[in-house]
Amino acid sequence: MTTMNMVQAINHTLDMKMSADDSVVLLGEDIGVDGGVFRVTEGLQKKYGQERVMDTPLVELGIVGAAIGMAINGLRPVPEIQFQDFIYTAFDQIINQMAKMRYRTAGRLPLPLVLRTPYGGGVRGGIYHSQSGESYFVHTAGLTVVTPSNPYDAKGLLSSSMDMNDPVIFMEPKRLYRAAKAEVPEEDYREEIGKAKLVHEGDKMTIITYGSMVPTVLSTVQKNNLDADVLDLRTLLPIDVDSIEASVKKTGRVMIVHEAPRTLGMGAEISALISERMIEYLYAPIIRVTGPDTPIPYRLEEYYLPNEKRIAEAAEKILNFR
Amino acid sequence: MTEMVNEQTERERHIRAYGAMILSRTLDRKIITAQRQGRVGFYTPSMGQEAGQIGLSMALDKDDLLFQYYRDVALMIHRGVPIETLINQVMGNKEDLAKGRQMPSHFLAEEQNFMSVQSPVATNLPLAVGAAYAVKYRKEDRIVVASFGEGSSSTPDFHAALNMAAVWNLPIIFFCENNGWAISLPVEKQTKVDIWKKAEAYGIKGLHADGNSIDDSYRVAKEAVEHVRSGKGPVLMEVRFFRMGPHSTSDDPTKYQTDIVKEGDERDPVVINERLFKEKGYLTDEVIERIKAESIRIVNEKFDACEKIEAPAPETMFQDVYEKMPWNISEEMEEIL
Numbered sequence: 001m002t003t004m005n006m007v008q009a010i011n012h013t014l015d016m017k018m019s020a021d022d023s024v025v026l027l028g029e030d031i032g033v034d035g036g037v038f039r040v041t042e043g044l045q046k047k048y049g050q051e052r053v054m055d056t057p058l059v060e061l062g063i064v065g066a067a068i069g070m071a072i073n074g075l076r077p078v079p080e081i082q083f084q085d086f087i088y089t090a091f092d093q094i095i096n097q098m099a100k101m102r103y104r105t106a107g108r109l110p111l112p113l114v115l116r117t118p119y120g121g122g123v124r125g126g127i128y129h130s131q132s133g134e135s136y137f138v139h140t141a142g143l144t145v146v147t148p149s150n151p152y153d154a155k156g157l158l159s160s161s162m163d164m165n166d167p168v169i170f171m172e173p174k175r176l177y178r179a180a181k182a183e184v185p186e187e188d189y190r191e192e193i194g195k196a197k198l199v200h201e202g203d204k205m206t207i208i209t210y211g212s213m214v215p216t217v218l219s220t221v222q223k224n225n226l227d228a229d230v231l232d233l234r235t236l237l238p239i240d241v242d243s244i245e246a247s248v249k250k251t252g253r254v255m256i257v258h259e260a261p262r263t264l265g266m267g268a269e270i271s272a273l274i275s276e277r278m279i280e281y282l283y284a285p286i287i288r289v290t291g292p293d294t295p296i297p298y299r300l301e302e303y304y305l306p307n308e309k310r311i312a313e314a315a316e317k318i319l320n321f322r
Numbered sequence: 323m324t325e326m327v328n329e330q331t332e333r334e335r336h337i338r339a340y341g342a343m344i345l346s347r348t349l350d351r352k353i354i355t356a357q358r359q360g361r362v363g364f365y366t367p368s369m370g371q372e373a374g375q376i377g378l379s380m381a382l383d384k385d386d387l388l389f390q391y392y393r394d395v396a397l398m399i400h401r402g403v404p405i406e407t408l409i410n411q412v413m414g415n416k417e418d419l420a421k422g423r424q425m426p427s428h429f430l431a432e433e434q435n436f437m438s439v440q441s442p443v444a445t446n447l448p449l450a451v452g453a454a455y456a457v458k459y460r461k462e463d464r465i466v467v468a469s470f471g472e473g474s475s476s477t478p479d480f481h482a483a484l485n486m487a488a489v490w491n492l493p494i495i496f497f498c499e500n501n502g503w504a505i506s507l508p509v510e511k512q513t514k515v516d517i518w519k520k521a522e523a524y525g526i527k528g529l530h531a532d533g534n535s536i537d538d539s540y541r542v543a544k545e546a547v548e549h550v551r552s553g554k555g556p557v558l559m560e561v562r563f564f565r566m567g568p569h570s571t572s573d574d575p576t577k578y579q580t581d582i583v584k585e586g587d588e589r590d591p592v593v594i595n596e597r598l599f600k601e602k603g604y605l606t607d608e609v610i611e612r613i614k615a616e617s618i619r620i621v622n623e624k625f626d627a628c629e630k631i632e633a634p635a636p637e638t639m640f641q642d643v644y645e646k647m648p649w650n651i652s653e654e655m656e657e658i659l
């Protein structure tokens with residue numbers, strides 16, 4: 001066991017995978033010599049060479065499109081988009097090629113590809129270095145969307161993602177990159193895709209969250225002694241409806257917390273699933289604590305991001321609902 | 323007599339150009355230092371790119387419309403943008419024209435015809451094409467300029483913009499500021515051909531200048547402007563210079579770059595243009611010293627004043643998403659504040 005932060009855990013996982021399988025290649029802007037603007041790919045070009053760790057020209061559409069072609073022809077590419085905010089010029093490639101390749105070829109051209117990208121706020125990045133774009137991708141059949149909230153899961157989930165023969169959007173909460181260190185085993189292990197993790201147990205309420213909001217939710221629960229289940233979704237598509245069901249049937253009260261804007265965020269889909277399947281178990285309306293339906297401002301960012309105060313207030317409201 | 327007047331105006335133009343360069347450099351230095359002290363969140367210096375930008379500015383008219391990028395401080399200063407406008411943006415305070423919504427370096431100064439900077443590079447280029455179409459449609463007497471780094475020439479936006487502008491024969495200059503690097507990627511790994519030569523592929527005029535010389539940049543920009551104004555269609559103009567220092571305050575160039583041009587280096591445009599202007603008799607040591615001292619005084623004074631201005635009021639965060647605030651945003655505002 002060693003302790004690592006999330007950057008180190010991801011770096012270590014990529015390293016492990018690359019040394020085990022020479023069809024694994026990395027491509028992206030500034031990922032080679034510079035080691036990535038967040039240093040996630042530090043040292044990998046030196047170790048594996050420019051052919052396997054490519055500093056590409058500045059063109060996201062090209063990075064993603066080329067990665068798809070590599071996957072079609074025998075490689076297992078892991079492209080990086082420097083900030084999720086810049087993924088949108090590659091949107092067509094993701095939505096119309098990547099997501100649909102298996103379907104439109106009846107499974108003849110699967111795409112073993114993991115698209116890594118940092119997302120989310122909390123780093124004073126303003127409008128274009130802070131967005132949480134998960135909903136765009138979760139709305140797209142054919143994609144798998146994964147986001148870890150700690151170094152241990154980052155390794156386990158990335159390993160599992162890279163084993164898959166389907167394209168994964170691997171969203172890395174940049175605010176947590178260096179926020180905390182955790183024990184990360186050196187040896188190979190997997191965390192299952194599509195499986196949420198119960199990160200706190202309680203009886204009175206279920207808080208469903210993921211990614212950058214997990215530590216904030218946990219600290220709120222601890223400080224306020226909330227008797228709550230906290231579910232870290234980890235995979236956003238497909239959603240682990242079984243874990244949600246088990247918890248909600250136990251507690252009957254639900255809060256969903258995410259940083260992305262409220263309208264058509266993950267909270268909307270989760271509420272719909274709960275309403276459809278277990279509304280009779282609910283004692284209170286479902287509450288969403290989310291970013292507002294505005295872009296993320298630079299100077300006033302702290303008002304944008306859900307915080308302990310808002311989560312605690314929502315908890316009180318849910319618990320006191322009669 | 324007219325010769326004397328011309329000489330006088332030539333001299334004044336050059337002193338003004340030099341003044342803008344020094345003011346821009348002084349402001350850059352101030353913001354970088356303040357960033358290190360934790361008084362500013364982030365910054366992308368313009369250092370090293372001043373001469374080319376000022377050469378362009380000198381060839382333009384007041385009414386021309388600019389879709390600039392994040393490293394155009396000298397261009398903005400030379401075109402009369404008050405430095406308070408720039409500093410307030412960097413601070414994101416309540417006097418910032420965009421209410422502190424954008425990261426530092428994402429300037430707006432629409433009164434001086436500077437549109438708003440975005441982060442996703444080159445996405446300003448198609449916008450400039452549309453604005454140039456409107457210029458033509460409305461028979462306005464102005465041209466449009468879109469600026470960008472050489473790395474940005476790899477984007478689909480660059481291709482789309484040049485192609486459309488060419489097909490529509492629009493009054494637009496694509497001004498490529500080639501500082502040799504796109505963060506850590508050197509230009510040789512970005513493209514296999516000189517940027518300005520790409521013009522030919524789109525059927526438009528390509529020009530290039532020594533971006534380290536105000537005079538050379540001006541000479542070429544003038545040719546570009548004349549071409550565009552006379553209705554002959556778009557120009558792709560490339561200026562070359564050095565990125566002096568990091569890509570941004572978050573970047574460590576020593577990881578990938580060995581030859582970094584420092585201030586005072588013989589490739590520093592301040593050194594180069596000072597020498598050239600002195601040779602031509604536009605500047606004396608005394609004038610240089612005065613301009614430098616005055617720039618420091620102005621920058622310090624304005625910076626201190628702007629730094630004291632408070633943050634925008636929290637409710638401003640919810641404004642301007644739409645002309646009228648919809649119910650969902652008002653509810654969220656109520657919940658959050």
Ligand SMILES: Cc1ncc(C[n+]2csc(CCOP(=O)(O)OP(=O)(O)O)c2C)c(N)n1
Pocket residue numbers: 029058060082086089393441442443470471472473474475501503504505565569
């Ligand atoms: C579409 C997009 N991808 C990636 C980035 C991250 N990024 C910011 S600046 C930059 C390099 C830009 O280089 P260049 O166009 O040469 O301009 P310079 O910064 O050197 O002036 C990159 C990759 C971005 N802003 N936009």
